[in-house]
Amino acid sequence: MTATASGVAAHIGSGAGTHGSRRRSAGWLGFSPFALYVLLFLAIPTVYAVGSGFFTKDGAFTFANLAAFANPTIIGDFVSSFWVSAVVALLGAVLGAVVCYALMGTKPDGVLRTIVDSASSVLAQFGGIMLAFAFIALMGIQGVLSLFLKQTFGVDINTLSPNGPLLYQVAGLVFPYLYFSVPLMVLTFMPAMEGMRQQWAEAAATLGASRATYWRRVALPILAPAFWGSTVLLFANAFSSFATAAALIDQGGIVPLAIKQQLTSETVVGVSNTAGVLALGMIVVMVAVMALYTALQRRARRWQR
Amino acid sequence: MSHTHIRRSTRPVTMPRLAMIVVAAAAAVSLTACSGAAGASTSASSLSLAEKQKAADAAAFGGMDGLVAAANAEGQLNVITLPPSWANYGKIIAGFQKKYPGIKINSANPNGSSADEVAAAKSQKGQSTAPDVFDLGTAVLGQNLDLMAAYKVANWNDLPADFKDPAGKWYYDYTGLMSIGYDSKQITTAPTSVEDLLGSQYKGKVAIKGDPTQANEAASAVYWADLQSGGTADDVQPGIDFFGKLKKAGNFLSVLPTQATVNSGETPVVIQWSYNNLAWGAQGGSAGNPNWKTVVLPGTALGSYYNQAINVDAPHPAAARLWEEYLYSPEVQNLYLASGAYPATLQAMISNKTVDQSVLDSVGEPPKNFVQLTPEQATTAASLLSSKWASAVG
Numbered sequence: 011m012t013a014t015a016s017g018v019a020a021h022i023g024s025g026a027g028t029h030g031s032r033r034r035s036a037g038w039l040g041f042s043p044f045a046l047y048v049l050l051f052l053a054i055p056t057v058y059a060v061g062s063g064f065f066t067k068d069g070a071f072t073f074a075n076l077a078a079f080a081n082p083t084i085i086g087d088f089v090s091s092f093w094v095s096a097v098v099a100l101l102g103a104v105l106g107a108v109v110c111y112a113l114m115g116t117k118p119d120g121v122l123r124t125i126v127d128s129a130s131s132v133l134a135q136f137g138g139i140m141l142a143f144a145f146i147a148l149m150g151i152q153g154v155l156s157l158f159l160k161q162t163f164g165v166d167i168n169t170l171s172p173n174g175p176l177l178y179q180v181a182g183l184v185f186p187y188l189y190f191s192v193p194l195m196v197l198t199f200m201p202a203m204e205g206m207r208q209q210w211a212e213a214a215a216t217l218g219a220s221r222a223t224y225w226r227r228v229a230l231p232i233l234a235p236a237f238w239g240s241t242v243l244l245f246a247n248a249f250s251s252f253a254t255a256a257a258l259i260d261q262g263g264i265v266p267l268a269i270k271q272q273l274t275s276e277t278v279v280g281v282s283n284t285a286g287v288l289a290l291g292m293i294v295v296m297v298a299v300m301a302l303y304t305a306l307q308r309r310a311r312r313w314q315r
Numbered sequence: 316m317s318h319t320h321i322r323r324s325t326r327p328v329t330m331p332r333l334a335m336i337v338v339a340a341a342a343a344v345s346l347t348a349c350s351g352a353a354g355a356s357t358s359a360s361s362l363s364l365a366e367k368q369k370a371a372d373a374a375a376f377g378g379m380d381g382l383v384a385a386a387n388a389e390g391q392l393n394v395i396t397l398p399p400s401w402a403n404y405g406k407i408i409a410g411f412q413k414k415y416p417g418i419k420i421n422s423a424n425p426n427g428s429s430a431d432e433v434a435a436a437k438s439q440k441g442q443s444t445a446p447d448v449f450d451l452g453t454a455v456l457g458q459n460l461d462l463m464a465a466y467k468v469a470n471w472n473d474l475p476a477d478f479k480d481p482a483g484k485w486y487y488d489y490t491g492l493m494s495i496g497y498d499s500k501q502i503t504t505a506p507t508s509v510e511d512l513l514g515s516q517y518k519g520k521v522a523i524k525g526d527p528t529q530a531n532e533a534a535s536a537v538y539w540a541d542l543q544s545g546g547t548a549d550d551v552q553p554g555i556d557f558f559g560k561l562k563k564a565g566n567f568l569s570v571l572p573t574q575a576t577v578n579s580g581e582t583p584v585v586i587q588w589s590y591n592n593l594a595w596g597a598q599g600g601s602a603g604n605p606n607w608k609t610v611v612l613p614g615t616a617l618g619s620y621y622n623q624a625i626n627v628d629a630p631h632p633a634a635a636r637l638w639e640e641y642l643y644s645p646e647v648q649n650l651y652l653a654s655g656a657y658p659a660t661l662q663a664m665i666s667n668k669t670v671d672q673s674v675l676d677s678v679g680e681p682p683k684n685f686v687q688l689t690p691e692q693a694t695t696a697a698s699l700l701s702s703k704w705a706s707a708v709g
Contacts, residue, residue: 016707083705144576148401152580167647168519174562175519178570260571261708263527271526276452277534277697 060293063286082266088291090180091264098187100244105188106195106236110203113196113250118204119206127200130193137190140258145186151175153198180263186254191244198243202236239306250292264291331377345590367632370481371459372467373640374634377677379410385633387417392634394420394436395428399682400594402489402575404609405622410650411641428530436462436626436672447635449624452531456485457624457690464627470642473663478620487620488642489656491588492611492685494537495593498583499606506610509543509557513564514582520566521561522582526589528701536586537617537698537704542615548688551696552703567708578604590655598654608656609655616685620659645669657681679690 066068066072078084109126116122120245151168158166168175176182207231214224252266262268265288341377367385369375376382392411399405408420421444424431429452439445441665449463456463463484465652471479481485501520506512512521527534541554543546561567572582577595585592589609596607623642641647648658649671655678664670686697688696 020560083709086705106531118464145568146576146581150576150579150581162322172565173570175570178568257571259569261569262528262705263709267526271529274428274430274434276455276531277460277530277693278528278701279430279454279694279697281701282430 012050042228048203056289056293060286062289063290065283067280067283068276069088075284078287079291080285081264084265086264087265087268088295092295094180094183094187094264095245095248096246098184098191099241101184101246102188102191102195102244103199103237103241106192106240107199107203109192109196110244113200114203115208126196130196133193134190134197136171137186137251138253139257141186141189142254145189145258146209147176149177149185153177173189178258180259182258183255186258187251191248192245195240199236202233206232235306235309239303242299242303242306244301246296248298249295250251319555328554344454349580364632364634366630368464368627370632370636371465373469373636376636377630381641382633382637383415386415386631386637389631389634390418391416391443392420392632392638393423393444393447394638395423395432395449396425396429397450398425399514400599402491402590402656403594403650407642407647407650411638414641416636418637433462438630440628441631444706445628445630446626446627448627448638449622449626450488451485451620451622451624453619453688453690454693456624460484462570462627463624464629464632464638466625468639468641470643470660470663474645475659475662477661478659487622487623487659488623489590489689490618490685491590491649491656492681493586493610493617494589494592494611494667496577496585496587496592496607496609497663498580498604499608501580501583505608506612506613509540512566513560514651515564517564517566517584519565520583521566522570522572522576522585524585525588528697528704531619532591534700535612535698537590537700539586539617542617542686543612543698547690548686549695551699554705555700556708558704562708569708574599574604577607584691588656590651593655594693603615606607616682618657618681618685619688620687649674652678655669 063075064071065072066074113123113126128299145153147153149167156167159167166216168177170183170283171179173179177185210228211224214228218233250266252270255264255267256270259267262271269288271294272281272288275281361372362385366375373379375386394408397404397408399408408422411418413507414422423435423444424445429449429556429664432449432451434448435446435706444553445475452457465480465483467483471483474486487699497506497511499505504518511517511607515604521532523536525533527537537554537558538548538551539554540557541551544553544557546553558567568582569584570576572585574595576582577585585595589611592609594603596603596609597605625632625635625639625641643660643661645664645667648660649669650660651658653674658664661670661681664689665675
């Protein structure tokens, strides 16, 4: 959402600069439904949720819920959430970038690129319980792939890890998360790849650069900010995912599941306010990550004009 | 994930027209809502909403006929967290619709927890969508008695004295027994003790219904393991230790079992309430797994009654009260029984001969004494779980 908001704001800002103040007021009028939407469905609920962390269940103000951050289980959840998201982001970014590179060899308005582009739009949104079940069917204990590997090569992927079946542990989340991360990378990184000019390669070649030198000295430095920006986006996306994990590792292990446990517990009663401070913890991580993303985007934009 | 749409420019919507449609729709909805409410208060019952919310028995409506008329005038009933495959709720809801076709049942959040019920009642207080009736675990109930309206069903005396609040704010409805469900294609000999589950033929096969620090049914699996391995209800540590051993042996699965994972063979052993294991087996018909068997182990059995209660701010107070009358009628108590759950009025039904004998024969009489944790024991057990569970299975 942050990216969307800043994108719109930047657009309106530049419009105002060239067309004077009358245009500016019209611009804000057009923007206000969206601003209202963000306020009602993002800002207010966030403040409300985080605020709940600073009250007892009887409504008195307290800092006591912050003690959750000293709980070793909660600390472990934050560590797990962070590293799973980081691994997913890095792997997803590299794989997605490779797909983008391969697509550069196709015609910009050709069938293949159109198909990959629209498939990515759909798959980047495919998550939740459906995705969890798809992966159980693929690589669960009775999964199609698991059984195939076992029968054909004698390799049982679900006995490789000492923590039990691959899919039903925190590390196993990497597989379903990559499923929606790679298409998301293709969507966000493709414009940067498309922005690369053929002339730059030609100019470098004219000056005697080899293909490798061109990539090392010209292309990669130009693409780096967009690449890392997209990586950060993948991180944020994986960090906040919830429903897939809820089906696969129901015993917990990541922060969104700890929040679910605190909010809806019918055994340990009266701890729902702790969920508020956990949400605050997630927001702190996300804000840091989004700030990094915005800074990188600003650098990246210099080259995309 | 909304970021992905940034690049895709959307066609501008002409706001005035859209706004007009929205306003018109909102007006239409609120107008119909008004007329419905007006009809309710004038036609069948002369009681006001507040009076109906305080009605403590059917007599307040002038008897059952008056209650039915008042409920029909309301025309709606909001139930919450009643999964169709749980304790026969699918059939129970369908039966109510058939008996009282004028009352529409809105079933919210079927897979939610007891805590979700309370949260919905609080957050939707005063709205027409708030839950009318609850089906609650005991831990959540004790903390929220101010949300419950006192009401006594017609056959109140059929409920044993320790099954109900003397004031009528809550009353037991049914209990299952903790049981092991297993896929007889993968587990060929039935488990005869909890220790069996630690054996190598159960590797990567045993699942429970959620996180015990969150879900009552999963916590009950831990308490059950505690009782089965010689522990007491006062200290459930042996139960946590058992699951620690199960995890260490590589037998414990953290995936959430569902009818789908049971059918595909992904979760071949599930520890859960007997009525849920039965519902996932042959009893589930074409949706069930015909090879799914249910065993209640010998030794100390564990049960846990769920409680019925009426929301004190029920938007449809007469329908809520009619629902309770319906639930405690022998017809529905037999439906609970048919699912493998033991209804609260079972003993009275056996002596009145209103029990469906063939169903009772197939389900089997409940063990004379099964353990149910007291609210204090449940609180102690829960706090032990919240400090020890994650490290035991992590």
